Amino acid sequence: MDETPSASGRSxxxxxxxxxMKRAYRDMLLVRRFEEKAGQLYGMGLIGGFCHLYIGQxxxxxxxxxxxxxxxxxxxxxxxxxxxxxxxxxxRGVMAELTGRSGGYxxxxxxxxxxxxxxxxxxxxxxxxxxxxxxxxxxxxxxKYRGTDxxxxxxxxxxxxAQGQVYESFNLAALHKxxxxxxxENNRYGMGTSIERASASxxxxxxxxxxxxxxxxxxxxxxxxxxEAAQEAMEYCRSGxxxxxxxxxxxxxxxxxxxxxxKYRQRAEVEEMxxxxxxxxxLKAEMLRSGIEESVFKDIETDVKAIVADAxxxxxxxxxxxxxxxxxxxxxxx
Amino acid sequence: MASLILMPALSPxxxxxxxxxxxxxxxxxxxxxxxxxxxxxxxxxxxxxAVDEGVIGKTLVDEGTQNIAVxxxxxxxxxxxxxxxxxxDVVRSSDPAVGAPVAIETPSDPAITEAPEVAQAEDDRDWxxxxxxxxxxxxxxxxxxxxxxxxxxxxxxxxxxxYQGAYKISQxxxxxxxxxxxxxxxxxxxxxxxxxxxxxxxxLKPIVEFMTMNFSLQAVDHIINSAAKTLYMSGGQMGxxxxxxxxxxxxxxxxxxxxxxxASWYAHIPGLKVVAPWSAADAKGxxxxxxxxxxxxxxxxxxILYGQKFPCPVDEDFILPIGRAKIEREGTDVTLVAFSIMxxxxxxxxxxxxDEGISAEVINLRSIRxxxxxxxxxxxxxxxxxxxxxxxxxxxxxxxEICTVAVEQAFDWLDAPPARVCGLDLPMPYAANLEKLAxxxxxWVVDAVRKQLRD
Numbered sequence: 001m002d003e004t005p006s007a008s009g010r011s012x013x014x015x016x017x018x019x020x021m022k023r024a025y026r027d028m029l030l031v032r033r034f035e036e037k038a039g040q041l042y043g044m045g046l047i048g049g050f051c052h053l054y055i056g057q058x059x060x061x062x063x064x065x066x067x068x069x070x071x072x073x074x075x076x077x078x079x080x081x082x083x084x085x086x087x088x089x090x091x092r093g094v095m096a097e098l099t100g101r102s103g104g105y106x107x108x109x110x111x112x113x114x115x116x117x118x119x120x121x122x123x124x125x126x127x128x129x130x131x132x133x134x135x136x137x138x139x140x141x142x143x144k145y146r147g148t149d150x151x152x153x154x155x156x157x158x159x160x161x162a163q164g165q166v167y168e169s170f171n172l173a174a175l176h177k178x179x180x181x182x183x184x185e186n187n188r189y190g191m192g193t194s195i196e197r198a199s200a201s202x203x204x205x206x207x208x209x210x211x212x213x214x215x216x217x218x219x220x221x222x223x224x225x226x227x228e229a230a231q232e233a234m235e236y237c238r239s240g241x242x243x244x245x246x247x248x249x250x251x252x253x254x255x256x257x258x259x260x261x262x263k264y265r266q267r268a269e270v271e272e273m274x275x276x277x278x279x280x281x282x283l284k285a286e287m288l289r290s291g292i293e294e295s296v297f298k299d300i301e302t303d304v305k306a307i308v309a310d311a312x313x314x315x316x317x318x319x320x321x322x323x324x325x326x327x328x329x330x331x332x333x334x
Numbered sequence: 335m336a337s338l339i340l341m342p343a344l345s346p347x348x349x350x351x352x353x354x355x356x357x358x359x360x361x362x363x364x365x366x367x368x369x370x371x372x373x374x375x376x377x378x379x380x381x382x383x384a385v386d387e388g389v390i391g392k393t394l395v396d397e398g399t400q401n402i403a404v405x406x407x408x409x410x411x412x413x414x415x416x417x418x419x420x421x422x423d424v425v426r427s428s429d430p431a432v433g434a435p436v437a438i439e440t441p442s443d444p445a446i447t448e449a450p451e452v453a454q455a456e457d458d459r460d461w462x463x464x465x466x467x468x469x470x471x472x473x474x475x476x477x478x479x480x481x482x483x484x485x486x487x488x489x490x491x492x493x494x495x496x497y498q499g500a501y502k503i504s505q506x507x508x509x510x511x512x513x514x515x516x517x518x519x520x521x522x523x524x525x526x527x528x529x530x531x532x533x534x535x536x537x538l539k540p541i542v543e544f545m546t547m548n549f550s551l552q553a554v555d556h557i558i559n560s561a562a563k564t565l566y567m568s569g570g571q572m573g574x575x576x577x578x579x580x581x582x583x584x585x586x587x588x589x590x591x592x593x594x595x596x597a598s599w600y601a602h603i604p605g606l607k608v609v610a611p612w613s614a615a616d617a618k619g620x621x622x623x624x625x626x627x628x629x630x631x632x633x634x635x636x637x638i639l640y641g642q643k644f645p646c647p648v649d650e651d652f653i654l655p656i657g658r659a660k661i662e663r664e665g666t667d668v669t670l671v672a673f674s675i676m677x678x679x680x681x682x683x684x685x686x687x688x689d690e691g692i693s694a695e696v697i698n699l700r701s702i703r704x705x706x707x708x709x710x711x712x713x714x715x716x717x718x719x720x721x722x723x724x725x726x727x728x729x730x731x732x733x734x735e736i737c738t739v740a741v742e743q744a745f746d747w748l749d750a751p752p753a754r755v756c757g758l759d760l761p762m763p764y765a766a767n768l769e770k771l772a773x774x775x776x777x778w779v780v781d782a783v784r785k786q787l788r789d
Contacts, residue, residue, distance in 0.1 A: 032366075036366055036367075036385045036386075037385065039383075039385060040342075040385040042342070042343065043340065043341075043342025043343055043344070043382075043404075044340060044342070044343070044404075044405055045343050045404055045405060048346060049346055050346070055367075073536070075532075104569075105568075105569065105571075106567055106568050106569035106571075107569035107570075108569075109566055109567060109569050110567040110568060110569065114567035114568070115568075116564070116567070116568035116571050116572045117571070118571050118572055123532070123535055123536075123572070124564065124567070124568070124572075125567070125568075126559075126560070127559070128555055128559050128560075131528060131555060131556065131559065131560055133528075134524065134525050134527070134528020134529055134531075134532065134556065135528050135529075135531055135532035135535065135556075135560055136532060137525070137528065137529045137532060138528060138529040138530060138531060138532020138533040138534070138535070138536075139532045139533070139535070139536060141529055141530075141532065141533045142532070142533040142536040142537075142538050145488070145514070145533065145538060164524065165524045165525050165528060168520075168522040168524055168525025168526075168528075169525050169528070169529065171520060171522065171525065172519070172520070172522065172525050172526060172529055175520070253367060254383075258344060258345065258346075259344060259345030259346060259348075259377070260380075261377070261378035261379060261380050262380075262381070263378070267369070267381075274367065328570065329565050329566045329568075329569060329570035330565070330566055330604050330605055331565070331605065331607070331629045332565065332573045332575075332628035332629050333628075334626075334627050334628060334629070334656070
């Protein structure tokens with residue numbers, strides 16, 4: 001297998017086909033441009049409340065997405081826009097939910113932190129740190145109960161890894177050999193608290209060891225490394241061996257949420273990550289090296305910008321939900 | 335095309351701020367993510383990042399300017415190849431309304447602030463022949479019937495399978511349905527409840543047994559935040575058909591952590607249904623309805639009732655509607671409203687009152703949420719007096735709700751202030767004599783009624 005070094009000089013996994021690289025580049029760029037626009041709309045007062053951007057972490061969700069198949073389920077916390085776009089939810093529907101409009105996935109009743117798609121098997125969008133881990137374990141339970149080979153992907157941050165229910169879930173998943181991939185997106189900071197100040201466990205990839213959960217620590221800024229690890233985890237889960245834990249070492253460029261003054265880290269640290277480890281630039285450098293022409297990137301950029309512009313237009317013109325929506329969807333009519 | 339950079343809102347509450355420092359100046363090239371300025375808000379100094387690439391054509395406010403309203407243009411960003419004159423054009427043509435925050439109107443229409451009426455069809459069906467069974471047997475039979483009826487139903491909890499249930503409610507279910515559908519868990523309420531809720535979001539129909547409802551507090555986040563709210567937050571896409579059941583209320587001589595009523599806790603939550611059976615028929619009919627209901631339903635059982643026998647319809651299709659109360663005894667002088675084990679206390683009180691020539695009507699609520707206010711109000715309009723009887727604490731309890739309903743909907747018919755009989759407002763003591771003093775007894779109800787008639 002051709003092990004081409006990546007832009008940052010490390011060898012991080014097998015090469016991908018040009019088509020796969022283009023798809024990954026396009027998806028990562030879509031997430032980034034979408035999030036940049038969301039940040040801008042927040043600044044204009046069009047998005048309210050909490051808004052947690054995924055910028056910097058794109059390789060994680062895109063690399064895992066490359067390995068998902070129809071029926072695989074995913075769930076995450078409130079830093080969820082990237083997961084939704086990769087699950088195939090429309091940028092229009094997601095952006096319109098951010099602006100609280102009727103065209104949003106939840107008709108404006110969920111907001112940035114609460115979107116779902118039964119069709120795309122995306123189960124939210126949860127605001128309580130760690131809750132999605134037990135819920136995601138239940139998605140895997142349902143897969144097994146129904147006798148499918150579908151896998152549940154459960155994303156959570158290194159901050160959530162201190163929650164007790166994470167380990168209750170590990171125990172249950174290992175006991176029942178549930179097809180569940182636990183993805184710790186270790187972006188180093190749980191809000192303003194660094195991992196060093198929050199976790200006595202220094203290697204989160206080993207946090208499943210007492211339950212015998214197979215695991216890998218992965219360079220989450222490198223799409224090749226993420227892809228390879230996700231492939232291994234998927235095969236493991238699909239073959240009925242039980243849960244798998246991936247610790248993705250990643251980084252968020254923006255604040256925890258929009259109102260984060262970022263006093264807990266040096267700007268130089270963020271700039272250094274951007275300059276040397278950016279997941280999109282890393283992939284682009286690799287694609288250029290493999291002979292893909294510069295014009296391809298221009299075309300993708302144009303395409304992505306148009307998609308985001310269209311979503312933005314939709315999110316601003318879609319009407320606010322009708323007042324009758326206030327009283328719908330509280331209970332299903334029995 | 336040149337574009338304006340606007341003063342951004344950097345927190346949910348920010349309306350204006352101070353431009354502390356320009357990091358980029360006119361003529362500087364920027365790309366997305368570059369810090370262009372520092373802004374002081376009411377809370378902190380924050381960095382403003384560029385969202386597009388281009389060249390800063392012009393800055394429109396000076397460093398140190400205070401009280402700049404959100405959405406005020408602060409700079410012009412030129413696109414590739416544009417010169418500084420484009421900056422002036424875009425400033426001239428800018429419409430001050432562009433980008434203004436959308437005002438959310440507060441509804442003034444009273445129809446919007448009040449919940450729509452819940453349709454409540456009276457279920458007077460006569461289910462025919464009955465047999466005497468215990469509440470325990472009724473609950474078991476309800477689960478067995480629904481497990482047989484629907485492959486998506488499963489039972490999960492501590493000691494529900496091999497041990498046959500801590501209170502022997504799931505006796506024989508493992509043998510009939512196997513360990514795929516009757517599932518023992520470790521002692522891990524938070525984890526297994528979250529797991530069951532996740533499974534329910536995909537359409538499976540779990541019955542979660544809490545060994546006692548006291549332990550549901552370990553899992554209360556999943557009941558309230560995950561199960562009850564997802565339907566609403568998903569705009570109706572994702573319901574959660576799940577049952578949470580177990581013994582609730584005072585048990586005997588087990589102390590403060592194992593003797594308390596959670597009816598008021600769960601009844602408070604939109605998105606949940608809450609039922610509290612008293613008799614075997616209630617138990618069987620309501621649990622079957624709860625399992626079939628497409629929403630999360632809390633079934634508050636009572637340990638002391640488990641061994642009591644009641645007549646229960648033998649009809650295989652027997653089921654009761656959620657949201658309907660039952661008049662257990664008709665009367666004309668006072669309405670006693672109770673649920674779960676307190677229905678028995680209210681009936682005893684009614685018998686004592688009858689000896690004194692006072693005719694009490696006893697309503698068995700069966701369902702706490704939705705509450706059958708129609709039956710309560712109709713009864714109050716007939717008797718002109720109401721006393722609620724509950725085992726739980728008085729403050730913000732179910733009795734407070736019932737008395738409010740009477741006052742709001744039948745004020746002109748009341749001949750006396752509504753009264754509450756509740757458990758004493760203290761943690762449950764262990765000592766036999768003290769415990770006995772803490773729980774409502776028929777005499778308390780009789781006293782409350784006498785006071786209403788005297789005043």
